[in-house]
Amino acid sequence: MLAQARELALERGEGLSEAQILEILQLDEEHIPALLELAHQVRLRWCGDMIEVEGIISLKTGGCPEDCHFCSQSGVFSESPVRAARLDIEELVEAAKQTAKSGATEFCIVAAVKGPDERLMREVEAAVDAVAAEVDINISVSTGILTPEQAHRLAERGVHRYNHNLETARSYFPEIVTTHTWEERRETLNLVRAEGIEVCCGGIVGLGESLAQRAEFFAQLAEIDPEEVPINFLDPRPGTPLEDQEVIDTPDALRAIGALRLALPKAVIRYAGGRELALGEEGTEAGLLGGINALIAGNYLTTLGDPAERDLDMLGRMQLPLKVLNRVV
Template sequence: MIVEYERDINFNEAIILYEIAKHDADLVKNLANTIKQHYFENTIELCSIFPAKVGLCSQDCKFCSQSIHHSCSIEIKDLATLDEVTEYLENVISFPAKRFSLVTSGEKLNDSEFEKILDIYSYISKNYNILLCASLGFLTQERAKKLLKAGVVKYHNNLETSSTYFKNICSTHTHQQKIETLKIAKEAGLEICSGGIISMGEDMIERIKLAFELRELKVDSVPINILNPIKGTPLEDMKIIDQNEIFITLALFRIILPRKTILLAGGKENALGDKEIMAYECGINGCMVGNYLTTKGMEIREKIDMLKFLDLIF
């Protein structure tokens, strides 16, 4: 029987667990999975995203193919129409996806684009039975309230990495700007979703720092992406960390954030291949299904079948 702990793990204890995991990874992974079972049993939350605007981003994030600062071969797309969004959504809702998010490139949408995206959200909220999320760059209080009114329930803005490592990843905006957007969304009544990308050259200490920064922000869900090195980006030659280190990272996030939804998001197919199935034994209780922003994911049906094989409940 698992009992509630009086307090959450602290930073030093997390470091000790990592040291233990170097010699006995299974112990830490099993602990993470036990915690997940306690709070979420055998359930898993599925979400899907749609790239509603692609490319021409003024920011210089080193991992991203959409930046104007990099030389990547991607298809530039203006803001999607309602028909384009609903065509994709019709496919998603035939599966047990709980959440659906529109994602746009750039620091933020201009006023005209934002009003159009509000109309799309309003239509979906009235005509589809799915929870709506948004990832539209930096927010103002006014915009956050408008999104809430249009039916959006959760706002996403990844911290990407820890505050101390962020300078190695981006120079055109700050870690603090991301935090401010998350605080604005939360104050407006939206749930908040924020995580990061691992395997960008950071070490485990930086990943643990990120987990604690997310805990301090009281985020509701945490997507963990694994770098998919894209040709033309500064990280195109970055070596992906060992799969066992990925599993230990996932486990530590669960232990540090025991009651949060932790999703395995972008890059999982590329980094883990047929070992992805093992990630769901490390405390993960969420999965992003379908394609990503400029890269392909596993077909949704195939992903659902894989998760059903693990007896996970949607």
């Protein structure tokens, strides 16, 4: 299988089929180093050697009406410790400045909603304008399911990327979310792409899906062909339906990283939440030499990540060049 993957992904820049992805996810542990080495070669050939760093911040946290079973921001789960809160524009601009100082090229403004109402749209537009006026950084937005008019407004504001994760395979999605559909999420991706905004779409590995469903998910992401794919590993949150779900083990997490790179040879694949639990320091470094070419530095929306300085030190120690807007450091 690795020989076939070398021909397709490395030599031709083509992603593996769903059946081939499943074979990769089922590789014996002894073959994981060879998988990661191939994934690294694919990344270098089709994406280059630079690592893209991003910071994220929540404009509106908690109180979401949706029932995504992994998410502590859902207002449906009364036992979740996360409560609704909003950030003012000055705080958000300061966060963007600090993010830029870390060497990041991307700053993502996130809101915990099914989709933005008019009040939130105006807040997001004001936030984008304020950050753009004071910080030299690409601005991404993640505010859930959009209407065509909302997607157009974000494009007019110069939003660089829109994040809207499919989260998991279409066949498994109803086990994880019941208040909206996989298809609704997919339509939002169509809308933002039609407006010329780059698509950022990934999901969470380790939600209880089978390996076949994981392969299905990666193949569905490849069909969308997003510019960026954030890969999260479930960090079970207290008070959510998945609070007792076991964390994916490191070999499975590394197989997933390698398989995702071979499914999407030319995408930015970004470490997101849960890597600290699923991989640890050694596994995180293995993934950076196994197909990953971006990461979120610092904290996530409701969970703690490694300090940004620690991530930058790691990249320096590994001699991985950091992508910035106008130069490489």
